[in-house]
Amino acid sequence: MQTDDTSLALAAAGGDAGAFAALIERHYDRLFRLCFRLTGSQPEAEDLTQDICAALPAKLQSFRGEASFTTWAYRLCVNAAHDRRRRAATHAKAAKGWGDWEVSRRAANEEADEALDWLTQAMRALPDDLRDTLALILDEMTHAQAGDILGVSEGTISWRISQAKKHLATLRKEDTP
Numbered sequence: 001m002q003t004d005d006t007s008l009a010l011a012a013a014g015g016d017a018g019a020f021a022a023l024i025e026r027h028y029d030r031l032f033r034l035c036f037r038l039t040g041s042q043p044e045a046e047d048l049t050q051d052i053c054a055a056l057p058a059k060l061q062s063f064r065g066e067a068s069f070t071t072w073a074y075r076l077c078v079n080a081a082h083d084r085r086r087r088a089a090t091h092a093k094a095a096k097g098w099g100d101w102e103v104s105r106r107a108a109n110e111e112a113d114e115a116l117d118w119l120t121q122a123m124r125a126l127p128d129d130l131r132d133t134l135a136l137i138l139d140e141m142t143h144a145q146a147g148d149i150l151g152v153s154e155g156t157i158s159w160r161i162s163q164a165k166k167h168l169a170t171l172r173k174e175d176t177p
Contacts, residue, residue: 005069013060020060024053027070031077038081052080122171126164133160 003019005026011019031052036045056076063072123131129150136146143157150157 006065009060009063009069009072010065012057013063020057023069024056027073028053030070031073034074034077035081038077039084044084048077048080048084052076055080118172118175119168122168125171126167130160130164130167133157134164137161 003022005023008019008023008026012023028049032045032049035048035052036042039045039048052073056073059076063069067075123134126134132150133146136149137143137157141149143154143161147154147157
C-alpha cells in the first residue's frame with residue numbers, strides 16, 4: 001500500500017523515522033534537481049540538498065498539510081537557496097578589499113624584515129659601546145634606563161645614539177647603489 005506524501009510528512013513530524021526515510025527516498029532526487037537549478041553548481045546543490053535534509057526533521061514540525069508536501073518542500077529549497085546567496089553576498093562584501101590589504105601587509109612586512117636584517121648586519125659594524133647602547137634603546141629602554149645598565153650618564157647615551165646614527169647613515173650610503 002502506497003502512503004501519500006501528506007500522511008508521511010505528518011507522521012514524520014510526529015517522530016516516525018520510517019515515514020521520514022520514505023519521504024527522503026521519494027523526494028531526494030527532486031530536491032537535488034531543484035537545488036541544482038537554483039545554484040547552477042553540482043557541489044553547491046549537493047551541499048544545499050544535504051543541509052535541507054538535515055534541517056527537515058525540525059522543519060516538518062511546521063508542516064500542516066495545507067499545501068502538498070512537494071510544494072512545501074520546494075519552498076524550503078527556494079528559501080534555503082536565497083539564504084545561502086545572501087550569506088555568500090555578505091561574505092563577499094565583507095571580504096572585498098582584504099586581498100589588496102593582505103598584499104600590502106605582506107609587502108610592508110617584507111620591507112620591515114629587510115630593514116631589520118640590514119640593521120642587524122650594520123650593528124655588527126658598530127663599536128661595542130655604540131652597539132650596546134643602540135640595542136638597549138631599540139629594546140624600548142629610556143636613556144636613563146640604558147645609562148643605569150651601562151653605568152654611564154643619560155647625556156652619554158644620547159651622544160652614543162647620535163654617533164650610532166651617523167655610523168649607520170654612512171653604512172647606508174655605502175650600501176645604496
